[in-house]
Amino acid sequence: MKRFALAGNPNCGKTTLFNSLTGSTAHVGNWPGVTVDKRDGVYKKCPEPVAIVDLPGIYSLSPYTPEEVIARNYLLDEKPDCVINIVDATNLERNLYLTTQILEIDVPMVIALNMMDAVEKAGDKIDAKELEKRLGVPVVKISALKEEGLRELMDKAWNESKKVRMGTTVLQDTALIHLVGDVKIALEGQKVKNPLFHAVKLVEGDEIERKMHAETVNMVEAFKKTFHDNVFGNDFEALVADARYQYISGHFAPVVTRKNTDRFRMSASDKADKVLTHKIWGIPIFLVILFAIFHLTFSEDLLFLGRIFSLPTLEDLGLMAVNADGELEAIHYGVRWLACVYDGAVMSPGVILNNVWNDMLVGELFGWLKDIIAGSGMQEWAIGLLSDGIIEGIGAVLSFLPPILTLFLFFSILEDSGYMARIAFILDRMFRRFGLSGRAFMPMIMGFGCSVPAMINTRTLADDQERTATIRVIPFFSCGAKLPILTAVAGAIVAGAGIGNADLITYSMYLLGIVVAILSVLLMRSTTLKGETPPFIMELPSYHAPQLKNLTAHLWDKAKHFIKKAFTIIFASTIVIWILTHFSFGWQFLADEEIDQSILANISMLVQPVFTPLGFGSQLKAFGWVFVLAAITGLIAKENVIATFGVLAACIAGAALDDPDGSGIPYVLAMITETGITVPALISFIAFNMTTIPCFAAVGTAKAELQNKKRYRFTLLFWIVTSYLVATAIYTIGTAWWTAFLWAGAIAAVIAFLAVRNGKRA
Ligand code: GDP
Ligand code: MG
Numbered sequence: 113m114k115r116f117a118l119a120g121n122p123n124c125g126k127t128t129l130f131n132s133l134t135g136s137t138a139h140v141g142n143w144p145g146v147t148v149d150k151r152d153g154v155y156k157k158c159p160e161p162v163a164i165v166d167l168p169g170i171y172s173l174s175p176y177t178p179e180e181v182i183a184r185n186y187l188l189d190e191k192p193d194c195v196i197n198i199v200d201a202t203n204l205e206r207n208l209y210l211t212t213q214i215l216e217i218d219v220p221m222v223i224a225l226n227m228m229d230a231v232e233k234a235g236d237k238i239d240a241k242e243l244e245k246r247l248g249v250p251v252v253k254i255s256a257l258k259e260e261g262l263r264e265l266m267d268k269a270w271n272e273s274k275k276v277r278m279g280t281t282v283l284q285d286t287a288l289i290h291l292v293g294d295v296k297i298a299l300e301g302q303k304v305k306n307p308l309f310h311a312v313k314l315v316e317g318d319e320i321e322r323k324m325h326a327e328t329v330n331m332v333e334a335f336k337k338t339f340h341d342n343v344f345g346n347d348f349e350a351l352v353a354d355a356r357y358q359y360i361s362g363h364f365a366p367v368v369t370r371k372n373t374d375r376f377r378m379s380a381s382d383k384a385d386k387v388l389t390h391k392i393w394g395i396p397i398f399l400v401i402l403f404a405i406f407h408l409t410f411s412e413d414l415l416f417l418g419r420i421f422s423l424p425t426l427e428d429l430g431l432m433a434v435n436a437d438g439e440l441e442a443i444h445y446g447v448r449w450l451a452c453v454y455d456g457a458v459m460s461p462g463v464i465l466n467n468v469w470n471d472m473l474v475g476e477l478f479g480w481l482k483d484i485i486a487g488s489g490m491q492e493w494a495i496g497l498l499s500d501g502i503i504e505g506i507g508a509v510l511s512f513l514p515p516i517l518t519l520f521l522f523f524s525i526l527e528d529s530g531y532m533a534r535i536a537f538i539l540d541r542m543f544r545r546f547g548l549s550g551r552a553f554m555p556m557i558m559g560f561g562c563s564v565p566a567m568i569n570t571r572t573l574a575d576d577q578e579r580t581a582t583i584r585v586i587p588f589f590s591c592g593a594k595l596p597i598l599t600a601v602a603g604a605i606v607a608g609a610g611i612g613n614a615d616l617i618t619y620s621m622y623l624l625g626i627v628v629a630i631l632s633v634l635l636m637r638s639t640t641l642k643g644e645t646p647p648f649i650m651e652l653p654s655y656h657a658p659q660l661k662n663l664t665a666h667l668w669d670k671a672k673h674f675i676k677k678a679f680t681i682i683f684a685s686t687i688v689i690w691i692l693t694h695f696s697f698g699w700q701f702l703a704d705e706e707i708d709q710s711i712l713a714n715i716s717m718l719v720q721p722v723f724t725p726l727g728f729g730s731q732l733k734a735f736g737w738v739f740v741l742a743a744i745t746g747l748i749a750k751e752n753v754i755a756t757f758g759v760l761a762a763c764i765a766g767a768a769l770d771d772p773d774g775s776g777i778p779y780v781l782a783m784i785t786e787t788g789i790t791v792p793a794l795i796s797f798i799a800f801n802m803t804t805i806p807c808f809a810a811v812g813t814a815k816a817e818l819q820n821k822k823r824y825r826f827t828l829l830f831w832i833v834t835s836y837l838v839a840t841a842i843y844t845i846g847t848a849w850w851t852a853f854l855w856a857g858a859i860a861a862v863i864a865f866l867a868v869r870n871g872k873r874a
Contacts, residue, residue: 114273115163115190116155119183119214120198121207122169123530125226127151129198129256130166133266157263158270165192171206173213173313175320177574184320187217188306193273194220196265201225201238201253205357205365211247212356216279216309220272221249224265229255235371243367248280279308282359288351291315291335298328316349381530381655389534398535402557405522409462409515409561410592418457425456448472462518469514470507478503493701496694497687500704505686508749512562512809515592516674517667519561523554523569524666528658546630547637549573552582556629559589563810564674567817577641583814584636584827585629587806590622593750594802600754600776601798607777608784609791617795625802628838632830638866640826674809685808686748693745705763707741716740726800726836727793727843735764735786739797749807757783792846796839804835 118126134153151166167186168179175181187195197214199207214221225240244251250268254261283289296311304310304325313321314332322329336348388397413419426432426447427440435441442448452467453459459467482499490498526532532554540550551572558566566586573579590598595618602617692712694702702710716737723729728739738760746753754776761782762768771778783789789797805811805828818824844851 113154113161113163114158114193114270115165116194116196116269116273117165117167117186117190117192118196118198119167119187119210120169120226121171121200121210124169124198124200124207125256126166126169126198129196129224129226129254129262130164132256132259132262133164155266158266162193162266162270170210172210174316175318178576179574181320187214187219188309192219194222194269196222196224196269198224198226198256200227201231202227202234204238204368205360208360208364209353209356212282212360213309213312215247215249216281216306216312218277218279218306218308220269220275220277222265222269222272223247223249223251224256224261225251225253226256228253228261229258237369237371239367239369243364246363246367249277279306281308281312282363283312283352283355285359286355287339288315288355291332291339294335295328295332298331299325302328312352316352318349384655385534388531389538394538398538401526401531405519406561408460409518409522411460412455412463413457414460415458423456423458426451426454428456462515465518466511466514470511474507474510478507493694496701497690501687501690501694502683505683505690505748508686508751509683509809510675512564512593512749513671513674516562516565517671519558520565520670521663521667523558523565524663525658526554528656528662530655546633548578548582548633549575552578555582555586556589559586559591562591562593563587563589563806564813565670567810567813568670570817577637580818580823580827581633581636581641583817584830585632587810587831588625588629588632588803590625590802591750591806591810593807596751596776597746597753597801598798600757600780601794603775603777604780604784605791605794608781611791621795621798621802624799624838628803628834632834635862635866638870680812689745689748693741704759705766707759707763708735712744713737713741716744725843726839727796727847728787728789732787732789732793735760735783736789738783738787739789743797743801743804746801747805747808747811749809750801753801754779790847792843795846796843799842800835800839802835803831803838805831 118130120126130151130153133155153164153166155162155164165186167183170177170180170183173180173184173187175184186192195214195217197211199211211223223243225238225243228238231238238253240251240253250272252261252265252268254265256262281289281292283292292308292311292315295314296307299307299310299314302325310321310325314325314328315336336346340346388394390397407414417423426442431444431447431450432440432442442451449468449472452471453464481503485495485499485503488495523532526535536550536553538550539553543550543552551574552570554572555566555569558569563586566589567583570579570582570586573582598618598621599614602612602614602621605617606612606614689712692715693707693710694704695711696702696709697711697714700709707713720732720737720740721730723740724731728736730736732739738757741760742753742756745756757776757779758769758771761779764782764786769778769782780794784794806814811828814827815824818827841855845855
């Protein structure tokens with residue numbers, strides 16, 4: 113089967129074309145670099161089926177980003193039968209820069225002039241016949257979006273694929289051509305394939321080429337010494353780039369006739385940019401957009417309507433009533449559906465989705481399954497394993513799906529519309545100080561919602577080291593599931609000690625997470641994950657209306673990914689933890705309230721001394737191990753930390769404790785009374801939970817995204833060590849304030865050490 117490769121700049125419409133040609137549904141986004149994975153498909157309307165490959169979007173065939181290397185290697189080594197070079201016709205000159213490089217490869221090639229619909233709408237004209245003559249390869253006008261011209265494009269590509277094409281270069285008329293020609297002859301002598309391409313790259317001084325053709329490098333250097341340019345001196349990379357642009361503006365640009373020749377005319381996109389990327393208003397506008405996203409995903413009081421108008425609750429309306437067990441219950445099944453949308457306030461779309469999914473669909477289905485299992489007459493432990501272990505475990509994982517998808521939907525819209533690229537641009541300068549690029553910002557912010565989509569979103573980071581560092585600190589941006597731990601413990605501190613302000617404690621924990629993240633990144637970027645932050649060279653794409661088809665395809669992709677993981681690593685770990693909490697060392701099955709005899713409780717008692725510096729170790733009374741146990745069950749889902757306290761409270765008291773408003777505060781208070789834990793130790797405990805290994809869903813995602821066993825293991829270690837240090841610092845400073853000086857001293861020593869060491873290396 114013949115293979116055609118789609119190559120072009122980011123956002124030129126490759127993925128759109130790919131989808132139209134293959135009928136498959138790859139993600140179409142505005143963020144350059146999303147298409148890092150290779151996508152294959154089959155086009156069926158040529159005389160024979162043709163395999164189509166969507167290469168990553170690139171501006172050049174230089175060796176600076178993984179995308180460039182992938183595309184370059186594919187074109188050179190995999191030898192596609194034809195390259196379809198997609199060119200954004202609204203931005204012709206810039207796009208042809210890559211074209212001039214592909215032309216140098218010995219491969220059949222067709223140019224697809226994409227976005228012709230937009231060109232025509234603007235009233236501009238492009239003389240494709242003339243361009244074809246000047247480039248020497250077929251040029252076809254298309255609109256990938258409107259699916260126009262695709263048939264002609266593919267027919268031309270099919271014809272070309274039957275021919276042999278030798279590379280040509282636009283450096284032909286420049287002083288450089290003699291140098292290129294001599295190097296090319298030398299390479300041909302060595303039987304190197306694509307000699308013209310390699311010759312030009314060697315002249316540019318491209319790192320990959322210098323390594324690959326070590327024996328020719330000296331010769332090139334010798335040639336170069338005899339050459340001097342008045343403007344660029346001996347910077348051959350700049351020389352070649354300039355020569356390409358000169359040629360493009362002299363020979364190719366004239367094929368365009370613009371209707372409006374006023375060069376300062378602003379497009380709608382430029383106008384939008386005037387506001388959205390404004391020097392002063394850019395960031396406030398962005399913060400408002402971010403707030404709106406989180407509000408629409410997590411708020412149980414949309415637009416604060418409930419608070420503003422003091423709307424009645426369902427109970428006020430007589431639709432919910434307290435039943436015999438003292439629980440609030442809907443008087444009619446239909447009211448339960450209503451409760452998903454409204455209860456004293458209108459819910460945000462994200463919360464509605466969450467309620468419908470968790471309370472109605474999954475909740476009902478699993479409740480029904482549990483009833484069947486309970487009535488099946490199986491052994492008690494088997495029923496427990498199936499319904500509390502497996503079903504609850506799957507339920508816990510599936511319950512993450514609505515917020516993950518909602519957040520992803522909003523962020524995909526930002527990405528697809530072209531806004532995200534601009535935000536990255538605005539924030540780039542600030543982030544550079546921390547050794548990160550502006551693109552790292554989005555994943556971090558998404559971390560406040562859920563680490564899973566946040567980690568997946570780090571794919572937009574070009575640099576591997578930077579990406580790893582970002583994945584590692586994402587859990588420090590306290591996710592939605594950690595909030596209940598914060599509010600329950602903070603509430604209990606205030607209720608128990610009668611001091612402080614619960615909101616203040618909660619906020620300062622968020623702040624702590626951010627500070628720890630910044631310090632960690634600084635540390636990593638100057639030690640194990642050193643590296644230059646890649647320069648911000650991407651072009652800002654013009655704004656596009658996001659497309660529903662692409663968004664849904666993208667979301668489905670994510671959901672599939674997550675569910676698959678849910679049924680492997682997360683699922684297995686959930687079962688393990690259930691078994692460890694429901695069996696004693698003698699393999700005796702234990703009821704929930706007998707958790708104190710479980711294997712995990714025993715392990716917790718054993719390791720308890722390790723947590724002494726953190727304040728919840730040996731210094732606590734009889735039940736001191738509960739904090740360790742809760743932290744471990746929190747690995748399934750952070751919600752479990754407080755739920756475990758509930759189980760333990762029932763276990764200690766011999767009867768379930770009341771928690772009428774579901775705050776978890778009574779459970780934490782019971783733990784405080786039982787163990788005598790101090791306030792600094794409680795704060796250390798929440799800080800520990802915030803910075804330690806995140807839930808299994810996030811761990812699984814980190815593993816998949818890091819794609820490197822060593823890095824993944826080091827990441828787990830990093831989380832453990834960080835949380836241990838942070839919690840110890842909090843406890844010791846909280847217990848004896850003067851220890852703050854010791855910590856400050858230690859941090860200063862580390863910084864000084866690194867500065868000296870890095871200084872020596874440089
Ligand atoms: P890629 O980065 O090269 O894969 O580009 P995409 O396929 O993701 O397209 C980038 C943006 O351009 C998307 O918002 C598309 O909807 C839009 N787009 C793609 N083809 C066309 C076209 O022919 N006309 C117009 N007006 N927009 C297009
Ligand atoms: Mg793409």
